[in-house]
Amino acid sequence: MNKNTTLDQVKNIVLAAREAGKNPNLGGFDLHELDLSHALQDFDLESIDLFEANLQRANLSGLNFRGANLGGANLREANLTGTNLNEAVLIKADLSGAVMVEADLRRAILIKATLNRANLLGANLSEAYLSEADFSESALVEAVIREAVLIKANFHRANLVGAFLNESYLRGVDLSEAVLVEAVLSESDLREVNFSGANMNGANLRESNLSWANLSEAGLNRADLSGANLNWADLTQADLRGVNLSETTMPEGWQEIVKRF
Numbered sequence: 001m002n003k004n005t006t007l008d009q010v011k012n013i014v015l016a017a018r019e020a021g022k023n024p025n026l027g028g029f030d031l032h033e034l035d036l037s038h039a040l041q042d043f044d045l046e047s048i049d050l051f052e053a054n055l056q057r058a059n060l061s062g063l064n065f066r067g068a069n070l071g072g073a074n075l076r077e078a079n080l081t082g083t084n085l086n087e088a089v090l091i092k093a094d095l096s097g098a099v100m101v102e103a104d105l106r107r108a109i110l111i112k113a114t115l116n117r118a119n120l121l122g123a124n125l126s127e128a129y130l131s132e133a134d135f136s137e138s139a140l141v142e143a144v145i146r147e148a149v150l151i152k153a154n155f156h157r158a159n160l161v162g163a164f165l166n167e168s169y170l171r172g173v174d175l176s177e178a179v180l181v182e183a184v185l186s187e188s189d190l191r192e193v194n195f196s197g198a199n200m201n202g203a204n205l206r207e208s209n210l211s212w213a214n215l216s217e218a219g220l221n222r223a224d225l226s227g228a229n230l231n232w233a234d235l236t237q238a239d240l241r242g243v244n245l246s247e248t249t250m251p252e253g254w255q256e257i258v259k260r261f
Contacts, residue, residue: 005029007039014043027051027069035059037079166204176214186224201239 010026017024027049037059045064052072061081068088077097084104095115102122109129116136124144131151135158142162150165152172159179166186170193177197186206190213199219207227216236226246233251 005031005034007034007036010034010036011039011043014040014045014048018044023047023049025049026053028053030054031058032056032074033058037061037063196234 010029010031013026014024024045025048028051030053032054033056035058040063045068047067047069048065049069050065050073051069052074053070054074055078056074056076057078058075059079060083061079062083064084065088066084066086068085070085070093071089071091073090073093075093075095075098078095078099080095080098080100080103082102083100085108086104087107088105088109090108090110090113093110093113095113095118098115098118100118100120100123103120103124105123105125105128107127108125110133111129111131113130113133115138116134118135118138120138120140120143122142123140125148126144126146128145128148130145130148130153132153133150134154136154136156137158138155139159140163141159143160144164145168146164146166148165148168150168150170150173152174153170154174155178156174157177158175160183161179161181162183163180164184166184166188168185169189170185171189172192173190174194175198176194178195178199180198180200180203182202183200184204185208186204188208190205190208190210192212193210194214195218196214196216197218200223201219201221203220203223205223205225205228209229210225210233211229211231213230213233215238216234217238219239220243221239222242224244225248226244228248230248230250235251
């Protein structure tokens with residue numbers, strides 16, 4: 001890894017690559033704590049190669065990294081506020097504690113990436129690939145994660161208040177103790193999802209497939225489960241007060257139990 005990389009060196013590398021008609025290559029460079037946001041705001045950074053670069057605590061806010069290769073990069077505690085990461089590759093990248101408020105991650109590839117304790121308030125992850133990514137204890141309030149693939153991702157204790165996860169594939173995801181108040185998960189594949197202890201009050205789960213899901217001790221007060229499939233789901237000690245179960249498919253005997261709420 002290159003050491004003590006300066007902002008001037010970074011600028012020269014980017015300019016030289018563009019003049020040669022190539023994508024800039026800063027793979028493996030040590031860029032930690034650099035303020036690249038101001039230094040590179042007028043540069044063409046699309047498809048830049050930052051594979052395994054060290055960008056820990058770097059300021060990358062507002063930059064255009066569309067299609068960039070950030071696979072394996074160290075982005076711990078980096079500032080990515082409003083950054084364009086549309087179609088970027090972030091496989092196995094470490095984004096622990098990163099600030100990604102309103103970042104554009106549409107169609108980005110974050111397979112096995114680490115985003116625990118990251119701030120993704122209002123971020124757009126529509127059509128993104130998030131399988132096996134770690135979002136534990138992250139903030140995803142009002143984030144948009146529509147039509148995304150999240151197989152076996154970890155959202156343990158994540159804050160997803162008002163988030164949009166509709167029409168997504170979440171099979172086997174861990175959402176235990178997550179906060180999903182008023183979240184939208186309609187028409188999603190939620191088979192085998194672990195919702196144990198989650199707060200799902202007022203959530204929209206219309207026409208979702210929740211078969212084999214673990215909803216034990218989950219709060220579903222005022223949730224909309226109309227048309228959902230709950231066959232073989234675990235509803236032990238779930239709070240079902242005021243839940244909408246119109247045309248819902250439920251485990252044998254649970255329709256009668258719900259009527260008591």
